[in-house]
Structure formats: C-alpha cells, structure tokens
C-alpha cells in the first residue's frame with residue numbers, strides 16, 4: 284500500500300474512533316445520575332449530589348451570564364480564628380472563575396488576616412457590635428443580612444450565600460448550587476426519619492413544626508438564592524425571632540429552627556446534599572462521594588463566649 288493509502292486509512296480510523304468517543308461520552312452525560320440517593324424532592328426541586336451534574340458543561344452555561352455571588356460570613360469574638368482557613372480554602376474551591384464578593388462582619392476588623400483573592404474575588408470587612416451570647420450572635424445574622432441586601436446589594440450581586448465561618452472548603456462549590464431559593468440538607472439528618480428531626484416542637488414558638496410535618500432538616504450554616512428570595516427569608520426569620528423574644532421563648536436551634544419553618548412553608552427551589560455541609564468529625568458515609576464544605580472541629584467551651 285502507498286504512503287498516502289496508509290495515511291488515508293489512519294485518518295479514517297481516527298474519525299471512526301472520534302465518532303465512537305462522542306457517542307460514548309454522550310451516553311455518559313445523559314446517563315449521569317444517582318440511584319443510591321434521592322436527587323429530586325417531592326415538589327420537583329433538584330437535590331445536588333456528585334454525579335448529578337457535569338461541572339464543565341454547567342460552568343460553560345453560566346459563564347455567559349456574568350453573575351456575581353455575594354457571600355456573607357460573621358466572625359465575632361474568638362471566631363476570627365476561623366477566617367484564614369475559610370477564605371484560603373474558599374479561594375481554592377468556591378466559584379472559581381466567577382465573580383464573588385465576600386462580606387465579612389466582625390467586631391475586630393483589625394484582626395482579619397490578609398488573604399490573597401483570586402481574579403474577580405473581593406472582600407469587604409464590616410464592623411459590627413460584639414454581643415455577649417453566641418445564640419444572639421448567630422440569630423442576629425438574619426437582621427444584618429436583611430439590611431445588607433436591602434441597602435447595598437441591589438445591582439451589585441445576583442445571588443447570595445450565607446455561610447458559617449467555622450468551616451472549610453475541601454472540594455468544588457460552584458454554579459451547580461445556584462437557584463432561586465437554596466437550602467442545604469443538614470449532615471446529621473440526611474439519613475434520619477422525620478420524627479428524629481430537631482425542629483422546634485413547642486407550639487408557643489413561631490418556629491413550631493408539629494410531629495408528622497416537615498420535608499428535610501436544613502442546616503442553618505448555609506443557605507442562599509436570589510437576592511429577593513433571600514431578603515424575604517431573612518426578613519421573615521428576623522420578624523419571627525423578634526416575636527419569640529417578646530414572648531420569652533428561644534427556639535431550640537435558634538435561627539436554624541426558624542429557617543426550617545420558613546423552608547417548610549416556602550419550599551426551596553434547589554437543595555444541596557450534605558456534600559455542601561459536612562462535619563469534619565463525622566465518619567464517612569457511602570452516599571457522600573465528595574466533601575465540598577465542612578464544619579471544622581471546635582472546642583465549644585473554648586471558642587464560645589457562653590455555654
């Protein structure tokens with residue numbers, strides 16, 4: 284056979300290989316799903332797990348939209364020690380390649396370390412008053428977030444995520460997490476029956492959820508969505524926390540209880556699996572293929588201002 288004949292044969296072979304490759308990868312994308320976990324809620328909202336999305340494809344779709352994701356964290360009292368790891372790990376894994384604006388609320392702006400930000404990632408530090416009880420610090424976030432969205436974020440961001448600071452990123456958290464109203468399934472309860480959920484059970488509280496009701500138990504340490512939807516959420520929770528305070532009752536898990544009540548009445552349009560909120564001290568679970576974001580181990584007695 285002549286040289287050009289061999290070249291032709293080789294070329295044909297590669298074309299056939301390419302064709303089969305495309306067919307095969309097409310199948311892989313279309314068949315991408317999970318059978319060991321629920322990947323959709325009874326109200327038809329997706330639940331995001333590893334294997335339910337194609338990161339390259341979804342990035343390329345969202346790239347066209349030039350979005351900004353506002354991201355809030357609070358570090359008061361001894362919780363400033365968590366800031367460095369949070370920000371450094373976020374810069375490795377959190378919306379890499381997309382616009383992110385972190386808003387960090389602290390009572391000690393002077394002790395916030397310098398962390399090198401990636402392209403299109405910015406940090407704004409805000410001074411807030413210190414509070415004496417950790418419960419008050421945690422609950423007061425709702426009102427501060429409400430005000431931030433109301434007074435500052437319009438035209439500056441598209442989506443917002445509100446996260447705990449005693450946390451660290453270990454894997455990708457990207458545009459697959461974006462949605463109108465987004466909740467994260469709590470790492471203690473993703474596998475538990477509903478009657479074990481630690482909802483507020485006293486009817487006197489605005490966060491009350493009766494036995495037999497409720498869909499999931501959501502983490503207070505991460506939620507998000509479109510500005511308008513998160514504004515409504517934070518406003519409602521702030522109002523309900525105030526009513527409870529006026530009635531001298533504090534929900535069992537503070538604003539997390541109110542968040543769970545809100546999500547019962549206003550279903551999230553997207554849920555994130557506990558890959559997006561694990562705990563360093565938790566053991567492994569078969570369903571968790573990737574840990575993306577996790578609560579770091581902490582000595583409660585040492586870091587909190589009160590028991």
Ligand SMILES: CC(=O)N[C@H]1[C@@H](OP(=O)(O)OP(=O)(O)OC[C@H]2O[C@@H](n3ccc(=O)[nH]c3=O)[C@H](O)[C@@H]2O)O[C@H](CO)[C@H](O)[C@@H]1O
Pocket residue numbers: 356357358359360361362417420421446447448449469501502503504505535536537538539578586587588
């Ligand atoms: C995994 C998860 O869903 N965690 C929730 C849970 O316990 P946690 O044990 O995660 O609560 P926590 O001590 O981390 O407090 C929540 C957040 O408040 C801030 N903070 C708290 C104390 C302090 O001295 N300084 C300070 O800055 C900080 O941003 C912290 O991340 O319950 C809390 C309310 O009961 C919140 O709903 C948390 O989000």
Ligand SMILES: [Mn+2]
Pocket residue numbers: 447448449504578
């Ligand atoms: Mn926490």
